[in-house]
Amino acid sequence: SIQYVLHTVDYVSPTERVIFQTCERERHSVVFQMVRQNDIAAIDINMGCPKEYSTKGGMGAALLLCPEKIEMILSTLVKGISKPITCKIRILPSLTETISLVKLIEKTGVAAIAVHGRSKNERPQHPVHCDVIKAISQAVSIPVIANGGSQEFIRQFQDISAFRSVTSASSVMLARAAMWNPSVFRPEGMLPVETVIRDYIAYAVQYDNHYTNTKYCLCQMLRDQLESPLGKRLHAAQSTLEICEVFEMSDFYESCRVAQKAKKADLQSVGLVAALENDDAEDRNIISLPIRFDKRNYMSQITPKMLLLEWCRKRKLPQPVYHTVQRPVDKFFQSVVKVDEMQYASTLWDKSKKLAEQSAAIVCLHTLGLTEIKMNESDFAQKRKRKLQCQEDEGTRSLKEEHNKKLHQNGSEHRPLIQDATTFANQSGTHN
Template sequence: MRTTCSGGCEPTAARAAAAPPRLSAMAAAPLDDAVRRRSGRPPSSPPPPPAFLTAPPAGLPRRPPRRPSSFPASVPTPPQPAPREEDSATAGMTVNTPLCFRGKNILAPMVRVGTLPMRLLALDYGADIVYCEELIDIKMLQCKRVINEVLETVDFVAPNERVVFRTCERERHCVVFQMGSADAERALAVAKLVESDVAGIDINMGCPKEYSTKGGMGAALLSDPDKIESILTTLVKGICKPVTCKIRILPSVEDTVNLVKRIEKTGIAAIAVHGRKKEERPQHPVHCDVIKAISEAVSIPVIANGGSHDFIKEYIDIETFRKATDASSVMIARAAMWNPSIFRKEGPFPLKEVMQDYIKYAVRYDNHYTNTKYCLCQMLREQLETTQGKKLHAAQSTQEICEAFEMADFYEDTRAIFEAKKTSLETKIQDDDDQIEDPDVIKMAVRFDKREYPPQITPKMYLLEWCRKEKHPQPVYETVQRPLDRLFCSVVTVADQKYRSTLWDKSKKLAEQAAAIVCLRTLGVPEGKLCEGENHLINKRKREDLEHLNNRDHGKDLAEPSHKKANFTEETSDMNVPQMPR
């Protein structure tokens, strides 16, 4: 049973027109002639790059001249291969066009591999759709959406400031967000959080690893069809983007087909099937016959997965696997992890060039070096004992990885460009702040350094004690976070007067301490620094501590020093930190 999907596209053989390159303004940097030649495109005169890429902002010192580099002066991008016939289905795609899952070559979701650099590289080499790595719903619900203006990305940032998911305009119409979830309401909440930044939502129902199944997610869902139906139905009804799921096969073909038919009734757009049972591993043969039985039993697109070991060694093998399973599309995992240029119809690139292309994206999008290193190690595989492999293994930073691949100049040039842009944006934000800021706020350029204060003594504590002594209401702190760099600024109000530091801090607590310092210094009140040796409060506390220790050594029962009593504790508000209006 076959029907045309909602996207209105036909299988691969029916598509012929080539699609234009899918590049954002940032990613559309000019390519050097050497890259164009090996991508099958003639050299051309590139357009001038944006102004912020060619010259640092006013006041920023220019970098000294460097020897010529083999990479463009603007923010580089890996090679864009010649357009493929299969790309015609995505030509002219708009945000309102549903993602089509027929006749597609798809990058599979892979933990630690499916991050932004790998997804973009797969698209460059010819992949039609890319899935991100599985991200757990509970972790995503703790994140907040942040626009990264330096990288031109959308970041979903955890409370510890770690970027959990990063995406960009380049992939917005072809990236599917895969989540691990065992709860319909949590899954819907995550889907709504990311819906505007992705092309589709997928639920992982096939991962056999303990970290997924122990929470009732992944392959554990296969034994609970009611929960599967609840999650998928809730998502289909709750969001506008297409919903898919990825499963493994059950012990019997009949049970597998019955489950897929039930899943189809939820209204999902497609289903990906890994042709192995949950207890089977990559060395076991993929069950093409089961995937084929599923393809013949349902009308929604079936995406075949699991053929890397048995079938897919080069591009032509993708179609072989598609025919063997009678599937609508093919999803590739390990073969793409080893060499993402497997998606190139013209044939793969040499591995070293592929790795250099990957590194370009890793630097361009500030990928964490441990993730970059892991992905590169998966590509090297048996070559890890070579000189190149040993250099990679020894690398402890992105810069050292670049040096191992003779890309040190590229790293330095790209970082300099981003530093210049960051400085320019910070200057603009500061100018905007000065224009809209309350003129009655008293400001100083101060920062809290806990090394300058005794243990357990902070400016906030001193300010609170002073307010109580003077019969003022306790200080009120209002803190905002700047989207550009996720730094914090706090304003403290004491006796109807506001105070703040002009320096932004990396945490809410530090920003509040800095605001308290500004207030204390303005009022002429001691702030508790170690250098304030004449401060009567500190001297009193030192005497009490010393007396307490001496009496304890002599076995005497002495009350706690007065400054350690409960009435002298720092009070921290539980208010949520709002995003600063942009």
């Protein structure tokens, strides 16, 4: 879909989550792994991912063992698509096998080949095989992109050229080093990670990036600081606003949201967008907020649902009614609670029905201005104490009746069921 407010082209999943986003600025540099030719510069086929979620499905590095399939995939794409086709591989156990594979790939007509200098079973802690990448570069005529040099070789911009030189590659591909600090591409020198983080958050807010992706990228940048108070606060964040609050950028977040809403209003007036924030919740007249239940914010025995129920009872309103649906794609839940003819829901989906209902209750409490409401702890304790006392009294009566019944059946005279320790000892007759 085209986002006129953000000036982006968004690819959206069935769950309405943006899975890929690009803009005019990236038109000549984006390499995408699926097809929409007008928005991209090239298409890359990843045959190097060693993760089990790829290989067990015959994808990623699993393709390295199927040269016929590799040839078929690449040849079909080269013939059927006008954009350049590239592929990425890992090296095979022997140099002979590796060279044979890259020559086969070259014959399919691909524009370039990226080589990660480790085998499928090797991980980042293993040395990258620069000599194998160099041999590949010398064996084929198409451009070879060297990959796998993060940390071991590349720590700053100048190291990129050194890695390219030692592998005789035409260019270099970076992943980990770029995620740790994107300013590694800056010829003038790397920026402090704190500066990069704030710049990244600004982009994430301006382009309405999904908070889970933003959070993941920030965690990669923090690295060794993830166990610090700052890292723990980031880990607990459940929305873009909460992420901004962690880094003291909530004012920036609010200013961007105001500007985006104003832009939507302008576009609506000329018919470029149908309505402001027309999601399913608003279509059903549901008040929705991006709030999720965190049990750490509540007493162990007092939940948002209990607070809302107590509030309704005090005002002699009907009990809150919850309606919950499950999303087929990921099995997550969303609840809508109806209170006094109004409906409330969280825009964030939860892993269970119980959590979804609690989240909906929080949205209602927040909307009603009851975010600080708490059941009187002494009243709650008294209610619980009375309930437990009633249960104990009932249990004691039942036990006593059963005991007396057995005594009667055995012809024994009745004795009190509960006796003090001295009386019990005397009647039992403790002898050594």
